[in-house]
Amino acid sequence: MRKQIFALIMLMGLGTSVAWAQKGDWAVHSYISTNLMFGDTDFDHPTKGLSPGVGFALQYGLTDDLRLYTDASLASINGGGNEYYFEHQNLTGILGLQYDLLGAFTNEPSKFAVFIDGAIGWSYFQSIAYNTNTNEVIAKVPADGAYSASPMGSLGGSISYAIANQVDVVLGYKTFMMIDNDWGDAQSGGAAESDYFGQISIGVRYSINGHEPMAKVPQGDYDDLVAAKKAAEQEAEEARQELETARRKYDTQIEDLYNILSVMNNNIDSLEQKITVLRSKPESNNEYVVESRGGQPVTPDATNTKWRIVIGSFPNAQMANEFAAQRVVEGGEYEVVFIADLNTYRVVYNSYGTLNAAKTDLERVKSVITNAWIIRF
Known part of the structure; x- marks a missing residue:
């Protein structure tokens, strides 16, 4: 059953287009990831080193630099030591904010962007511990057929590169904390009251209603530009009117010259x-x-x-x-x-x-x- 759920969500994630509109718009973001449990993963067990995951997010720009996002991911974490190894699966949903560091310090458009983000949410997980020597199950959290719920917090960052007007490639990292829960590796103990795991991801982000990149302009400079534009339009209109007046004047003079020329031709004839x-x-x-x-x-x-x-x-x-x-x-x-x-x-x-x-x-x-x-x- 867990394999079917994992396959379904992976297909949803891979089939979802990406997520960030360049300037305060809607966007979607799909990604794949690898995950590790801090303090418990030493990769001694040769077949349990790869810990894949998949996820997708929906984002909305509150300002030019600050984004609100919601993220859903399905992750596996495999690791262990000399005595036991574990398999961990979780389905996690978070709500967070993302801040554009480069955009905050420059008004020039760039294909690169660097973000920091923080989020809170909820995770449903299941962990199974095995004896390293016999591969027998020695612990399972929680009971068979159930998932344990835990509040989550995360901090992280990402780097994105625009490959098209509405499409970015994103490389990201997050550290998740299972708040007041140290059963992430199916074992409890140690000085820490909470387990931590990391998520390294790569994905694509797509702006749903994106547009051409625009440079930010301070309000005062923008007002000056608008005033200068209006002044230029007024000057252009005045110049057009002067030109029209001069044209009519010259047309009259030309007609007078033709009249004079006609009289001269008549006199000659x-x-x-x-x-x-x-x-x-x-x-x-x-x-x-x-x-x-x-x-x-x-x-x-x-x-x-x-x-x-x-x-x-x-x-x-x-x-x-x-x-x-x-x-x-x-x-x-x-x-x-x-x-x-x-x-x-x-x-x-x-x-x-x-x-x-x-x-x-x-x-x-x-x-x-x-x-x-x-x-x-």
């Missing part, structure tokens, strides 16, 4: 600002009709003053119409106009009601015709 389009009746000196590339009349609105993108200038109408027919840039109205003062035919890609609309299309047109320009008439 015609000192009298007189623009004549291709005539449907060349013999007429007074009637002008704006025509499209195909000879169809254009809406009269085309003769209104607008911002226009000019993509070509030619000495005669045939060349201007042939160029317009190629439609080298997608879209556009492709109107051909005649500048009387310069005796020049120009191809207008498109006409716009606002400068910004013309500027938007100009960048695209210039990717094909680099010497395109904007003029207003």
Whole structure:
């Protein structure tokens, strides 16, 4: 029966993930151990030197450095001397506190951690003593089929190393005291009123709701950082507003410059600002009709003053119409106009009601015709 219980708890321990969240979170810890009874174990009996055990714990971080934990373990302790040897088994549960020494003295995150801990609890144990020479049972504590209960206290420490964000390997040691009970080796006697045994363990600890390691910052420094962040955000907003104001100012100046440039281009094209389009009746000196590339009349609105993108200038109408027919840039109205003062035919890609609309299309047109320009008439 004891073997079945031992096997069941060992499977539970080995199947349990590990236990400590790096920053005040929940964690679980499973481990295997070897155990020895102080004052009674000299390992003279060759087959009783290994004393295996298994356990698991649940931990919770009360603060960054202080942890509350509960631990359940099943351990065997084998030892003896020249006259007798003993076999001891115990099922122990403890509740304790664990303190991070490195974390208490440094704010820098580290993969290593060193802990001290203390705990109190309760143990149910059974010990059997055998004659070393005959292997006969000479004492059994307590009676057959029962376990003796004893209050327990423990002190110890551990070293852990983080192999992943939520996973640590832990090497630990604890000294357990069976309070006011010296029957741990199935024999009573000696000056000590309590038996002691040690537990050396290695295991894995897993943070259930872990997160990326964080450095600790004093409250005053944290407040300064928050204030500096708010000040930086305010300065950034003020700078953004200043930049937006400057952008609007420069946009206005650029539009003014385009207006001036347009006037200059108009003056160059015609000192009298007189623009004549291709005539449907060349013999007429007074009637002008704006025509499209195909000879169809254009809406009269085309003769209104607008911002226009000019993509070509030619000495005669045939060349201007042939160029317009190629439609080298997608879209556009492709109107051909005649500048009387310069005796020049120009191809207008498109006409716009606002400068910004013309500027938007100009960048695209210039990717094909680099010497395109904007003029207003």
